[in-house]
Amino acid sequence: MTETPTTERQGLAATPAHRYTAQLAGDIEAKWQDRWEREKLFYSPNPGEPEFARFEGKPKRFILDMFPYPSGAGLHVGHPLGYIATDIYARYLRATGHNVLHAMGYDAYGLPAEQYAVQTGQHPRVTTEQNITRMREQLRRLGLDHDAHRSVATIDLAFVRWTQWIFLQIFGSWFDTDQNKARPISELESEFASGAREARHEDFNPDGKAWSDLDDVKRRRIVDSYRLAYLHEAPVNWCPALGTVLANEEVTADGRSERGNFPVYKRPLKQWMMRITSYAERLLRDLELVNWPEPVKLMQRNWIGRSEGAYINFPTAVDDIRVFTTRPDTVFGATYMVLAPEHPFVDELVADAWPDETKTAWKGVFPGAGDAAAPEDAVSAYRAYAASRTDVDRQVETKEKTGVFIGAFATNPLTDTEIPIFIADYVLMGYGTGAIMAVPGQDQRDWDFATSFDLDIIRTVQPTEGFDGEAFTGEGPAINSAFLDGLDVAAAKKRIINWLVENGAGERAVNYKLRDWLFSRQRYWGEPFPIVFDEQGLPLAMPESSLPVELPEMEDFAPRVLDDEEAAEKAPVPEPPLGRATEWRAVTLDLGDGPKEYRRELNTMPQWAGSCWYYLRYLDPDNDDAACASEVERYWMAPTDENAAGGVDLYVGGAEHAVLHLLYARFWHKVLFDLGHVSTAEPFGRLFNQGYIQAYAYTDERGVYVDAEEVVEDAPGSGVYKHNGEVVGREYGKMGKSLKNAVAPDDICRDFGADTLRLYEMYLGPLDASKPWNTRDIVGSFRFLQRFWRNFVDEETGSLRVIDAEPDEETRKLLHQTIADVRHGMETLAFNSAIARLIELNNYLTKTSESAGGVPRPVAEAFVLMLAPLAPHVAEELWERLGNTDSLAYAPFPTFDESLLVEDTIEMPVQIKGKVRSKIVVAADADQKSVEETALADEKVQRFLEGQTVRKVIVVPGKLVNIVAG
RNA sequence: GGGCCUGUGGCGGAACUGGUAGACGCGGCGGACUUAAAAUCCGCUCCCCGUUCGCGGGGGUGUGGGUUCGACUCCCACCGGGCCCACCA
DSSP states (O other), X not given: OOOOOHHHHHHHHHSOTTOXXXXXXXXXXXXXXXXXXXXXXXXXXXXXXXXXXXXXXXXXXXXXXXXXXXXXXXXOTTTTHHHHHHHHHHHHHHHTTOEEXXXXXXOOOSHHHHHHHHHHTSOXXXXXXXXXXXXXXXXXXXXXXXXXXXXXXXXXXXXXXXXXXXXXXXXXXXXXXXXXXXXXXHHHHHHHHHTSSOOOBTTTBTTOOOGGGSOHHHHHXXXXXXXXXXXXXXXXXXXXXXXXXXXXXXXXXXXXXXXXXXXXXXXXXXXXXXXGGGGHHHHHHGGGTSBOOHHHHHHHXXXXXXXXXXXXXXXBSSSOEEEEESOGXXXXXXXXXXXXXXXTHHHHHOXXXXXXXXOGGGGOBSTTOOOOSSHXXXXXXXXXXXXXXXXXXXXXXXXXXXXXXXXXXXXOTTTOOEEEEEEOTTSXXXXXXXXXXXXXXXXXXXXXXXXXXXXXXXXXXXXXXXXXXXXXXSOOOBOSOGGGTTOOHHHHHHHHHHHHHHXXXXXXXXXXXXXXXXXXXXXXXXXXXXXXXXXXXOEEEOXXXXXXXXXXXXXXXXXXXXXXXXXXXXXXXXXXXXXXXXXXXXXXXXXXXXXXXXXXXXXXXXXXXXXXXXXXXXXXXXXXXXXXXXXXXXXXXXXXXXXXXXXXXXXXXXXXXXXXXHHHHHHHHHHHHHTTSOSOSOSBSBXXXXXXXXXXXXXXXXXXXXXXXXEEESSTTOOOEEEXXXXXXXXXXXXXXXXXXXXXXXXXXXXXXXXXXXXXXXXXXXXXXXXXXXXXXXXXXHHHHHHHXXXXXXXXTOOBOEESSOOOHHHHHXXXXXXXXXXXXXXXXXXXXXXXXXXXXXXXXXXXXXXXXXXXXXXXXXXXXXXXTTSHHHHHHHHHHTTOOSOGGGSOOOOOOGGGGSOSEEEXXXXXXXXXXXXXXXXXXXXXXXXXXXXXXXXXXXXXXXXXXXXXXXXXXXXXXXXXXX
């Protein structure tokens, strides 16, 4: 026996033929998406193209999203939040007469793509391209207005070519500190050759010989040491589990990889570095130019970490030890010195035997410190200990200072006393000079160390009265400091720096936390460096004609991953997979002196390379002669009224890129700016951080995640949630497959349509806030579109419910108020408020159109155009049904009549002592005096004022009246 | 430990430069239509007290203070939530 499913049987009977259902929405959306694509509706012409003519004299806007990694997992509804927002804004700009550039690309190199490929056992190019295809489909389904021909992926050879070209620009440049900008390396060579710049170099020309007297290899080594991209042997962050080294920015505070949370070890290794530190000052200063969220600027400032102070030289038997301090005024209290364990002076300074003054503690405070016979033994024991300590240990035990005396002394240049020199791992080689003067009286870390090691503590700043702490870091007059005594901190600093300069003992200094950027990775899936090495092992740029340098096809492209900690500890150095491409490794080139064989660079560039400049390629995606033509760049990146700095007019993305991507991209852009390739100092004039869509996740009693879709609240408002009848725990956070709370946009589009999804995501709350997804609530946005549709289309017959009549006064006023509010919402990205106003207008039309016989045409047209950026498909459909043959994408956005926004008479609240007691109706332009009279004459007001004296009446025209009485 | 952001009904949120707190939506309650349900439409919905059912009174934007005629909005302190940095000399 067969039974017709209930829902189907009844649905057929009950649903009017022309209702806005998910089915109809889907049909409409497919129709318009096809048409937009077919007609290339969102093609934005560059100046010089014939199509540009219609934008002549119109302003441009460059709207940019942070482009996605094409991961294999597919999108969830949180991903496109920002893309929908920029789409709406871009559509609004188009409707207000702008030439809008809005495109979407794919950040397709790097770890996620490669790991996915390794997992699935396919070549990363295959999986990555599949993922891009899939993502394009998902985004297309949302009706986004991207200019398809500008879509680029960082793995496209036409893109890689220019990424490599930019690398060569950086490699081919040096930073002139006098001009505070990058210049071509050839100009450096000319300066050396002409003698305008001294060619002295610590290692390769210590005697300062003339350039012409140096051999070719020495010259090249000297020049290489100036390059903005350079090879450097230094301790790097080696992550065995990822099989690669990482940049400082990619390592978390507890010494693990940001991606994957794997342990990271320090290993000395020769790697490519980018001299971002040269730009520290400009990267900091130019934050003033841009319109960015303050918290992001602050994060960048903190990351750059500028501090002012002085270098001070402390003489020793060998070299002077140079320290950086922000508190030169406390130098009289420097009772000992500390070097980082790996400081190069340690080996030179370490004494053969313990001096007589050596206190017991000085021989070492750290687990396993024995009574070493000689300083040398103690030093190597301590170094071994320090190397074994993880960053986590060091953080947990910050109070417990460890270290050891190296048997040598330095002279405090101010007190002329001998002070002992220690090594300790609380001093970091990477910051300042890797050495400090320790002032326990004014620095808590030094105090902790001094107490452990029985060292003198001299206060040089008078603590405030009642101070009973240890180190005093506050303000106060200098004491025990000879000629500084009595001066406040600022004055003392000034005075001591003058003294240091006069006596050749130091100088004013600015120091930055920012380090140079480690730019190479031991990975397959990245851009190869356009660099080869000659027989001297020196790097040479490959000729531009050889770009792009392509990756070799490899069967085995996986990194040698070591997830076993012990193996990782012993692992020598990371090994680039390209080293296994035996044929590819060597290449024959003619670099000017005939064809010769060279070794290729086997590392690849990090994920960040492509994202450092992709926005420029959007501008000129098909250019074979340049990364981006100058005139095109100047057009799209020009400053605008809202973007004085120039560059991208609106860049929308998550705050997680506050330092990494946004700092690296700014750096590259500045290099390109210095070399004359781009016209603005900053790439992104205005930045907006969208919030995240979050979701509830539910766990059963075993702590296992259960499908969030299947969880129901026991009773509304009860706060008790059940899955299959069992009570489950609830947590709030990210959306993710593993949390079983991910919602796919495809499903929402199927059940409601893309227009509903777009509206819902924007209606959730402010764009920059994080907010919870609630599939239950979507029906609200769906109902809105359904009612909107019903106001225009008869559900039974499908005929238009629009009348050729002028709206009445009330309707006109509401319409114009709505236009004003929606425009404001669009301009400030407050789409949630704009939608609320449209819902109000819609509710009003629902109530009034029945008796009026339909919606007056002018109202209908304006409404459709206002809804168009938010729900473009349904708007296009109705626009067409209203008799238009062209798309509404370029139809002018409705304007409002200011005079209709003001009422003739207004209702004004009357407060008595700040509490609303009555309301009066007065003429909108009534003067203060008559408003006051009306208010005081009001019956209710009089009742409240009975027995009281009116002391003061405040009339705020158009707002309210407040009567102070008592 | 330092810095930044944030806190409004049962829920998401609104309130422009200090000026009627809670727009709009979800949920809930009631009603219309229906044999019934769904869908749809209409009404109510911050809390407490009183009510002749017209409404009247009081409280209220994390807590406590302050500035002001007037504070969700500005200032100070505290509490909760989030983010960033963290032995940075």
